[in-house]
Amino acid sequence: MEKGAVIVSYRGIASLLENLERPSPADVSRAEAEDELIVARAKDDPMADLGAPQQPHAVLEFAAAENAPPPELDELQILAMWNGLRQAVVEIAKADKTPGVLFAVDHRAASLLQSFLAERGESLEKLQEVQTDVYEVQFDDRDISGWVGSFFSDWYKRIRKRPFIAGSREPRRIANATRIALMGDWGTGLYSAPRSSQTIAESNPAFDVIIHLGDIYYAGNEKEVTRRFLNYWPRVGDRAMSLAVNANHEMYSGGEGYFGKLLPALKQPSSVFALQNDHFLIVGLDTGWDEHDLAGDQVQWLDTLVRQAGSRKIVLLSHHQPFSVFESQGTALVKKLRPLLTAGRIFAWYWGHEHRCMIYGKHPAWRMYGRLIGHSGYPYFRKDFSRYPIAQANRDGSTWRGLAGTDMAPPSVILDGENPWVREAPKKYGPQGWASIHLDGPRLLERVHAPDGTVLHELELT
Numbered sequence: 001m002e003k004g005a006v007i008v009s010y011r012g013i014a015s016l017l018e019n020l021e022r023p024s025p026a027d028v029s030r031a032e033a034e035d036e037l038i039v040a041r042a043k044d045d046p047m048a049d050l051g052a053p054q055q056p057h058a059v060l061e062f063a064a065a066e067n068a069p070p071p072e073l074d075e076l077q078i079l080a081m082w083n084g085l086r087q088a089v090v091e092i093a094k095a096d097k098t099p100g101v102l103f104a105v106d107h108r109a110a111s112l113l114q115s116f117l118a119e120r121g122e123s124l125e126k127l128q129e130v131q132t133d134v135y136e137v138q139f140d141d142r143d144i145s146g147w148v149g150s151f152f153s154d155w156y157k158r159i160r161k162r163p164f165i166a167g168s169r170e171p172r173r174i175a176n177a178t179r180i181a182l183m184g185d186w187g188t189g190l191y192s193a194p195r196s197s198q199t200i201a202e203s204n205p206a207f208d209v210i211i212h213l214g215d216i217y218y219a220g221n222e223k224e225v226t227r228r229f230l231n232y233w234p235r236v237g238d239r240a241m242s243l244a245v246n247a248n249h250e251m252y253s254g255g256e257g258y259f260g261k262l263l264p265a266l267k268q269p270s271s272v273f274a275l276q277n278d279h280f281l282i283v284g285l286d287t288g289w290d291e292h293d294l295a296g297d298q299v300q301w302l303d304t305l306v307r308q309a310g311s312r313k314i315v316l317l318s319h320h321q322p323f324s325v326f327e328s329q330g331t332a333l334v335k336k337l338r339p340l341l342t343a344g345r346i347f348a349w350y351w352g353h354e355h356r357c358m359i360y361g362k363h364p365a366w367r368m369y370g371r372l373i374g375h376s377g378y379p380y381f382r383k384d385f386s387r388y389p390i391a392q393a394n395r396d397g398s399t400w401r402g403l404a405g406t407d408m409a410p411p412s413v414i415l416d417g418e419n420p421w422v423r424e425a426p427k428k429y430g431p432q433g434w435a436s437i438h439l440d441g442p443r444l445l446e447r448v449h450a451p452d453g454t455v456l457h458e459l460e461l462t
């Protein structure tokens with residue numbers, strides 16, 4: 001029987017790691033520098049021999065004897081995969097913060113491993129219910145036989161990157177009065193994600209366009225697209241246009257679920273799209289196909305659309321960020337779009353990927369409003385923002401805290417508070433929600449909402 005949500009945490013697969021191989025000294029010292037979590041775990045392991053260097057041939061022998069990797073792979077391939085797998089498990093151990101709470105990592109092999117183990121755990125009935133209809137995969141030593149081999153031969157090797165599909169140079173026409181709902185990093189099927197969907201679907205007046213800013217966990221394969229996305233997407237039928245931008249987690253499976261299932265379901269011809277009325281051009285970019293970059297002919301495509309748009313204001317949507325206070329900068333994006341940015345041609349840009357909600361001040365050089373809406377479904381760990389001033393206290397108990405700018409990013413406010421939807425540890429996780437854009441003739445009014453629709457931020461962009 002198909003279960004609700006299946007999550008893969010470190011504790012459920014730790015026994016596998018211990019049976020596969022001990023963490024190598026290189027892994028341990030790397031983890032030691034970055035995070036003490038794995039070190040604590042490795043040291044708890046009585047089998048851990050941190051002093052002995054790992055011999056590649058020993059790894060291969062072990063792999064061949066115990067786990068029968070597919071014979072068509074040569075030794076180098078096996079070694080590369082083995083190292084990738086080990087690294088994946090280390091990444092999973094580092095990211096796992098609260099038992100029973102979903103987490104994902106920006107790491108392809110780790111995400112594929114989580115997808116694989118979720119399916120494997122479900123088919124082998126190795127699941128433990130950690131919350132109503134939420135199941136955690138629990139493997140023990142005896143489950144080890146053959147699983148690595150099938151991960152590599154049946155899964156990893158068969159992944160083919162779906163081709164990029166160029167966008168149409170004819171924008172889809174939208175009305176001058178259009179209401180758009182935005183959700184980012186929403187594809188968990190868990191926590192407040194279903195509630196935000198329901199609020200959007202029941203909103204009155206209704207939304208005309210509903211857009212996902214990307215990330216369906218763990219690797220956006222077909223099953224995950226169905227179970228974490230389509231099963232929970234706002235049920236609006238043909239009353240609203242639904243669109244989804246491409247993202248890194250979708251591409252970890254080669255875009256299998258995104259291109260193969262999601263785009264057809266949404267009747268969206270390409271991963272990039274353009275909507276236009278008399279005053280605005282709204283463009284969805286694909287920064288997932290080439291991670292944090294613009295694949296295909298997107299730069300020329302956007303140039304053409306912008307030229308055709310005349311004096312219309314331009315709003316960009318993408319999964320990855322052009323700039324950030326906490327994470328990597330969108331160097332490739334900014335380099336490729338620099339002429340449009342420095343000409344002040346981009347009015348506003350909404351993105352996800354970082355799991356937070358941030359409203360930046362107008363970019364001084366680009367005269368652009370940047371917004372991070374990456375908090376719609378992923379349970380994200382809170383940083384301590386208590387030393388930053390409260391810019392606004394919200395009705396639901398959350399606050400906006402003021403952050404200084406950096407060389408790259410303007411000053412901003414960040415949404416801080418508790419997350420009652422993560423019942424295991426509400427104080428440790430930050431608030432979730434979604435955003436809306438209301439176009440009304442030449443005016444653009446934006447809002448940030450709590451999952452139940454409560455307005456936490458409202459601003460007319462000028």
Ligand SMILES: [Fe+2]
Pocket residue numbers: 185214215353354355378
């Ligand atoms: Fe994400």
Ligand SMILES: [Fe+2]
Pocket residue numbers: 214215247248249319352353354
């Ligand atoms: Fe992402």
